[in-house]
Amino acid sequence: MATPNTIQLSLPDGKGPLHERLADAVEKLIASGRYGRGDRLPTHRDIARGANVAIGTVTKAIDLLEKRGVVRGETGRGTFVNAPVKADDEFVDLNFNVPLPVVDEGQFRAAAILASSRLGSVPNGGYPEPGGGRDQRVAVAAWLSDTRLQADPDDLLICIGGQHAIHLAMADLASHTKVVGTESAAFSGAIAAARNLGLELHPVDHDQHGMIPSDLQRMLRKTGCKAIYLTPVCQNPFGFEMGEERRREIVEICRRNDTYIIEDDIYSVYTQSKSATFYELAPDLVYYINGLSKSLTPLIRVGVLLPPRSRRAAIASRVRAEVWGTSPFDTEVARALFEAEAHTKARDILRSEARHRVEVARRVLGLADVPMPNGAPHIWLPMATASAEKLARRALERGVRVTPPDATAIAGEKSGGVRLCLMAPHQRASLERALRILADLSRNPAFEVV
Structure with a gap:
C-alpha cells in the first residue's frame, strides 16, 4: 500500500x-x-x-x-x-459504449450484503416470478419515476438487461409484422435481435431531429411495415436527440398506419430536451425500454420493458418459457443501489463528464458542432463507408478501436461513418490521446468527415 x-x-x-x-x-x-x-x-x-x-x-x-x-x-x-484508471500509454477502446465506473467497491459491497439479507424472503425458493416480484417491480418503477417517467409496477417487466427487452419486444411483434423500420444505422444489438427473429430492417431517412415523417409514411406504405425501432435520446450511432414536436408527428403517423413503436430509452440519463417519451404520448402503441447498463453499471443485468398493457401477460409467458425470470440477486442489488441513491450520484457524474468529453472531442477533431453539445456518451463521424472502414483499420493499427460502419449499418449512404464512445476510457488523458490520433488520421482527404 x-x-x-x-x-x-x-x-x-x-x-x-x-x-x-x-x-x-x-x-x-x-x-x-x-x-x-x-x-x-x-x-x-x-x-x-x-x-x-x-x-x-x-x-x-x-x-x-x-x-x-x-x-x-x-x-x-x-x-x-477508487477506479482502476488505465495507464495513458495503453490501448484505448472507443468501441464499447460503457459508462465510467460510477459505482465504487464499497457501494457494491453494501448493496450485495443488503441483497443477500433479503434473499431468504424471495418466494418459491428463488425461482423468480416472470417479469419480477412485486417488491422488485415497485423498486424499478420508483427508479423510473425518479429518473424518467411515471410507471405502474403492474405494467412493467424486469428483464435481463436492455438487450433482453429489445428481443422480447421484437418477438412479441413478429406475428404482427415481418418488417421493422429504423434509421439507416442503428444499435447493433437491435440488428442482432431482428435477424435472430427473421425480421427485416428497413431504413427511414433522418435529419438532425430524427426520422423524417414524410419518409416514414412512404416506407410504411411501400413495405407494409407495422413496427419501428427508435433510440430518441442520443440515437445510436448518430447521436442526435429527438424533440417533442417530431415525436408527436411520428406518433400520429404510426397511429394512422396501425404501427407500433419500440422506444429504446437506454440513454435517457443524457436527455437535454426533456421531451415527453413516446410511451407517455401513446402507451397503447409503445414498447418502452430502459435499463441500468448506461446510467449506472452494466455489471448488474437489470432492464425494464413497459409494453402496451394488453401485451404484458403474453410477454411474461414468453419470459417464463425462455429464462423463467431475472436473477433475484441482481435485481435485489439494483434495488439496494436505488435505495442508497447511487443512481442520483451516477447521473450527476455522467452528465458532467459527458459534457466535458463532448467538448474535448469537438475541439480536438475540429468539429463545427455536435448533435448534443451538453453531453452524450458517443459521437458519430460521418464519411463514405469505404473511408470509414479504412479509418477504423488504421486507427486500430495505432492502438485505438472505434465502432466501424458495418456494426451499425442498415442501408443507405448515411450509414457510412465511425462511432466514438467517449465515456469508455476511464482517464481523460487516454481519451484525448485517442482523439488526437483520430484527428491526425482524418487529415488525410480519404477520411474527411462530411
Whole structure:
C-alpha cells in the first residue's frame, strides 16, 4: 500500500481552471501506477505543497475526482483510489459504449450484503416470478419515476438487461409484422435481435431531429411495415436527440398506419430536451425500454420493458418459457443501489463528464458542432463507408478501436461513418490521446468527415 507523503505535481498547461488541471495531474499520477485501487492519497496539505497551490484548490480538485469516480473520501480516514484508471500509454477502446465506473467497491459491497439479507424472503425458493416480484417491480418503477417517467409496477417487466427487452419486444411483434423500420444505422444489438427473429430492417431517412415523417409514411406504405425501432435520446450511432414536436408527428403517423413503436430509452440519463417519451404520448402503441447498463453499471443485468398493457401477460409467458425470470440477486442489488441513491450520484457524474468529453472531442477533431453539445456518451463521424472502414483499420493499427460502419449499418449512404464512445476510457488523458490520433488520421482527404 502506498503511504501518504509530499509529492511533486506538475500541472498541465492550459486555460482551464486551476483545480481542473490539478485534478488531471493527480489522475495522471494514479494512472502511472504510483497509487493503486484502495491506496490512500497524500493529505490535501501535502498535495497543496507538492503542486504549489492553495488547499482550497486541492479540495475542489479532489471533489472533481470524486465526481469522476476516480477517488472516494472516507470521513476521518482520508481519500482513497477508487477506479482502476488505465495507464495513458495503453490501448484505448472507443468501441464499447460503457459508462465510467460510477459505482465504487464499497457501494457494491453494501448493496450485495443488503441483497443477500433479503434473499431468504424471495418466494418459491428463488425461482423468480416472470417479469419480477412485486417488491422488485415497485423498486424499478420508483427508479423510473425518479429518473424518467411515471410507471405502474403492474405494467412493467424486469428483464435481463436492455438487450433482453429489445428481443422480447421484437418477438412479441413478429406475428404482427415481418418488417421493422429504423434509421439507416442503428444499435447493433437491435440488428442482432431482428435477424435472430427473421425480421427485416428497413431504413427511414433522418435529419438532425430524427426520422423524417414524410419518409416514414412512404416506407410504411411501400413495405407494409407495422413496427419501428427508435433510440430518441442520443440515437445510436448518430447521436442526435429527438424533440417533442417530431415525436408527436411520428406518433400520429404510426397511429394512422396501425404501427407500433419500440422506444429504446437506454440513454435517457443524457436527455437535454426533456421531451415527453413516446410511451407517455401513446402507451397503447409503445414498447418502452430502459435499463441500468448506461446510467449506472452494466455489471448488474437489470432492464425494464413497459409494453402496451394488453401485451404484458403474453410477454411474461414468453419470459417464463425462455429464462423463467431475472436473477433475484441482481435485481435485489439494483434495488439496494436505488435505495442508497447511487443512481442520483451516477447521473450527476455522467452528465458532467459527458459534457466535458463532448467538448474535448469537438475541439480536438475540429468539429463545427455536435448533435448534443451538453453531453452524450458517443459521437458519430460521418464519411463514405469505404473511408470509414479504412479509418477504423488504421486507427486500430495505432492502438485505438472505434465502432466501424458495418456494426451499425442498415442501408443507405448515411450509414457510412465511425462511432466514438467517449465515456469508455476511464482517464481523460487516454481519451484525448485517442482523439488526437483520430484527428491526425482524418487529415488525410480519404477520411474527411462530411
